[in-house]
Amino acid sequence: MDVQVHDEGVGEVVLRPVGEIDMATVDVLEKALATALDRPGLRAVVVDLAGVAFLDSSGVRALVDAALRARREGVPLRVVDPRPVVARVLRITAVGELLGLPAEVPVSPAASFRGLN
Structure with missing residues (x-):
């Protein structure tokens, strides 16, 4: 797993992890997040x-x-563009709202079955 970090200017940082985030790789993400949150003027x-x-x-x-650290420091942190399987994990664990994910739009079982969700 790798994390690309992009400074978007005006105090915004975008982190782009690539790969699988699990107990064997999470330290890479944790370090990137901590480094981003330590930036002055964030x-x-x-x-x-x-x-x-x-x-x-x-x-x-x-x-x-x-x-939670970002919130304490008055800095918004949000996740964007998760794949469906990742978005599902975030919603099932009830952290989607904390991480800025929009509420899931209800889809009919038939539409979901057809892969339209």
């Missing part, structure tokens, strides 16, 4: 999860810990 942190194929409870914990 105004926002965005974690782009498009490249994450798998997320276990240790990854959820790392994101929640970072979001």
Whole structure:
């Protein structure tokens, strides 16, 4: 697992983890999040999860810990663009709202079955 860090200017940092986030790799994400949150003049942190194929409870914990730290410091932290399997983990664990995910839009069982969700 690798984390690309991009400074978007005006105090916004975007982290783009790529690969699987699990107990064997979570330390890479934790270090990247801590480094981002330590930046002077930080105004926002965005974690782009498009490249994450798998997320276990240790990854959820790392994101929640970072979001809580960011909140204490008055800095918004949100996740964007998770793959469906990752978004499902975040919603099932009830941390989607804390991490800035929009509420899941209800879909009919037939639409879900057809892969339209």
